Amino acid sequence: MFAVSVVGSNGLALSPILSDVAHSFSTSPLTISTAISAYGAATAASAFFLAARIDRIGIRRSLLGAMAALIAALILSACAPHWIVLTLAQGLAGAAAGVILPAAYGSASLIAAPGQEARTLGRVIAGWSVSLVAGVPLSALISDAVGWRATYGALALCALIAVLGLRKLPERRAANPQPLRLSRLLAPLSYRDVPALLLGCLAFSSAFYGVYAFLADHVRTLLALSAGKVGFIAFAYGAGFLLAGLLGAPLVERLGPRRALPLALGVIALVYLGLLPAAHALAAVLGIAVVWGAASQLSLNLLVLLLSRARPEERGAVLGLNTCTTYLGASLGTAIAGTLYTHAGFEALGLCAAALLAAAALGLQWRLNGARKAAARATA
16 A cells, blocks of 8 residues: 555656746746656556566566666656656656556455455555545645655655565466467457446546646646645545545445446536636635545546456456556646646636546446447337
């Protein structure tokens, strides 16, 4: 869980300090945002090409090797003499994250007591909540107090501490691993509902990372706030994320995942619209961020749940494509959002994000519910 929280903190830490990093390199926030895009693209590529090799290498060995690469990337980020070096360092961090996340999730099944696998995995995934509630706000406060480079130094130290515990994990390695072929990695795209769900995931992640990357800079510009204060946006988002994780199950059970997913995405579309007037008051942004986090938690869980049910005997391959799609969206979303934000302003960015989520919600509502009902009537 601690390792996952370090990965999450690094992936989300740059947004609150974007202006500070840009100022130190005498460049623009748009230029620095290329580091976020590089991180997302490298994570997507790593999850697609490298994560499939974890069973061959061994889960613990893969996890420790990737954590060593992450530590090196964080140290390089802290010492970067130029924004290009920072971008390359974050690309290396992304490549490490693409292995760390699936290896950490896979380790959960090894250390769990019999019958407790799902509960143990839930605790590991809770590392994302820790990064949102504590990691990102503390990183922003460290940046205010000491400088943005200290943020990456602190994360490198946390990663090193995590390694000391990860060394005690049991090892698991496939006895007769199947040969890896591109056709096998892409096979899930032919399964029922998987393409539509992956497109929904792409829309969700593109909009989230695009808005998140520049929301803090927009609020800081409007309200003249420090990085530490806007860091509480991530805290509010994480609080909503955690709250939905604790209380959202009854709602999902009542509606069913196929009906609940389009509704959750629709709420996020409304959130992006609401952020436009709310950005003029930090309290309003924090309140909307709680709703944003809750709807995002439900959307993520429902996407993973429905994808895992699409072809249970090939769940790993399907979820591997999900991770790849998520971080492909992070890369594309940040790059496109940077251009929109720079040339058209945050209002245009928010409107585009809202439209993207609304289209995804309507498309999934038709695919998961409308199309199925039409097919049932035709069969009858």
